[in-house]
Amino acid sequence: MNPVEPYGRKFSTWFSADNIFTGVIMAFLLAILAVFLLYPVVDICRLSFFKDGVFTLQNYADYFSEPRIFRSFYNSMFVSTVTMVITTVLAFLFAYGLTRTTMPFKGFFYTVSTLPLIAPTIIQALALILLFGRNGVITRYALGTDWNIYGATGIIVGEILYCFPNALFILYTTLSAVDTRLDEAAQSLGASALKTFFKVTLPSAKYGIASAAALTFNLTITDFGIPVVIGGDYSVLATEIVNKVFGLQRFDLGATISVILLIPSITAFAINYYLTRKSYAMISGQARPFIQPSRPLKKWAFTAYSALISSCILLVFITVFLGSFVRTWPYDFSLTLKHFDFPSLGASVPLWTAFWNSVLEPGPFRTMIAIKYAPIWTSLLVSLVVAVVGASITLVAAYIIEKKKPRGEQLLYGLSVLPAAIPGVVLGLGYVLAFNKPYFLIYGTIWIIIINIVIANFTLGVLSGTANLKQIDKSVEEAAVSLGAGPVTTFTRIVFPLSKVAFLSTTTFFFMRAMTTISAVLFLVSAQIKLAAIEIIFLDVDGRTASANAMCTVVVLIVALFLIIMRLTTGSSGLSGMSAAK
């Protein structure tokens, strides 16, 4: 018998369950990213280059010819550069202390240094104002001076405190991965400790250092929360965009400045991304460090330094906490809860109002919880949805990219990594331009906010997902397939259970970002839908600083509570590896 007839029809391979599964998900993900990432960004570019349908560079000419506006570009570059240099140096020393010395309390220092991740980026500015502002407890009260921290100094100090953990993560990973035996080898060959440091330690960490610097630059130049609160008259690109749009309703100028902001931010991101990969290539598998006992001087110098940095970070939190509980900072330090009775006339979300109205007795307390706390409940709802949706969709995307490698995988990967390069303010403005149209039904609902936050943080979800999936042996999946499992079963029964830890930490990450993000959703809140983190800014701008502190405290407590719950219920390790650094 001549075996010629194929087993099943020829095209069966192309229409196999596996290919359909991959194809449908690919199409879905690409469509989502095209609509909610590319389209808004393209729309911004379009608006900045076209006037009445005609291509023009008029907007750019306007921007650069107006010295006062152009100043914001210079200012942004200035504060970002200074922040970059200082943060990288400080974080490197801190990371060195953690990885290369035998100083005590390492766990405590490390935990404290990650704290800024759980708060909105505005917290540093609020604390600095309470300490060094016009009515700062140190400037006015203790020193009696008129000097205050508003302006470039405030922004830089605030950004350093905010960027510190992100830079630290990269440097910590780099330094703990570089083989300490290199150092030992150098010393055994007769190099002095100092020489070893400059000739061996520093060069072997160079990619990590450069990548931490680039990331810090990117975070600073794209941040909105700190400069808007503490910048005063010192305008930077991010605040300038919001000014033009909110103040002047000049969307075209906002778009133009957005495009200008995109250039340094994408460049810094690309450098960071490129160097991170290079730096990981240098990680040796057998780098489990044994650290020789440090000399007492070195040990205590690093302990003192780490304690100082940790105190500064803790001080930020303590100050804002205190600021939300004392009657009149800095004159009357008696404690009160009145700042938690937020003054906002608050929009109510029917869902919450109905809920609280049914549980609580009528009265001022119900009004406070049901009406005044509405932004908090909305934030909570948004964050929970973002956590689940964000973690799920990025895990699926990571699975397709890492394990299925279909045609167009590079495109999907590129689009997944892109959001980290796009400043939140720019993406938010893009959403207004692209989606503020009557036929776009979800505009003005919480759904557009949820989508925006998921997309803005897509990168980290996908990167941590792919990193985790790389560790799953390919033959485990093949075993499942050879035993008769289809693509869906393989994913739900094998891949997902094996990704659970990564999935939970991504969930936590998305929740944290949704609770604390400011810049991305600034343009998307409305009188009907308010978010807690954004309310902090509005309260502050309104002059209600104490209530801004109180709102900030509430946000921090909610995030901390979520972390604790996750820790207790799932044993997932919380903050580790969750910075924008990954």
Added chain:
Amino acid sequence: MGRDLKLENLTKRYGNLTAVDHVDLEIKEGEFICFLGPSGCGKTTVLRMITGFETVTEGKVIFNNRVINDLIPKKREFGIVFQSYALFPNMTVEENIAFGLKMRKMPKKALAERVDAMLDLIGLSDWRSLYPAQLSGGQQQRVALVRALAPDPQVLLLDEPLSALDAKIRLRLRAEIKRLQQELKKTMIHVTHDQEEALSIADRVVVMEKGQFRQVGRPIDIYKNPTCSFVADFVGTSNFFDGRWTNGVVDTGKRKIKVTQNGAAADGTVSLAIRPENVEVFKKEPPPEVAEPMNLAAGRIDVVVFQGAAVRLLIHVDGEEIISDIIEKDFEQRDLKQGDQVYVYFSPDAFLVFPEGGGSR
């Protein structure tokens, strides 16, 4: 006819690189075949084309008289055992074994019986509710073996299943695989780079090199009658001499060797191989009496490696190293030791003769 597996002109190319180069093979139902070759020879690629995890560039994979090139792996119903075990770490031993049965929607009762039978087969009943991480490597691989066998696959494919295990366990599990194969009469295709494993386990061995099949045959034929110098070199150990053939005498440049068999190429190029156990060793004094004094060569024992029943001698002969295995008893009787001046002797009928230079080794 039965459920035979056939490879016809099977080829796999990655860009310019040809990993598998037009190979043909017929595997009978119930046969135990072993692919043997150095790493990178393409043996795993052949296996993966059979499983369906690798696409076929050219040629056909035929099973049960049907071309299955384009059939997805799931539909082939072939069981696979992986080098890395590939047990599902999130499932117990029992759940791992039941997985394939559940996928085939086997009724509960039958499933439980089947799982029990499988656990009995490998004597791991007491371990049923443990997780893979709690088992040793050998135990994990046994679970992987019956997990693949549980759904009663048409063919069982084993991709270097023993390579990750340590020597003792490897021997035990090798015997166990052989026993299972004989009990279940299942077609099995085993891939390995370990010649001893291949020779001891398979009905037929396929020796691969550079994407091609160099020899296909019973283990004894592969060892005794290798058809090319690569096989003679790769399977077992051989001493090689390259030279020119003239009237039963091969001139290697250094010496002339009398050879009974003819097998030289048309131009006289020839490659001779002789197994170490066929190289005899004598003390220099008194001069040994041999049938063909031309095949005697003087040398010195450089290294003595005691191997239990046999002793391996590395003998320095005119700048060449000759390997000789002699049984331990003879070694003592002849009173040989390191540094001794000796004669080595190659019996004219003990040579394997290949019509080629040393190029393919």
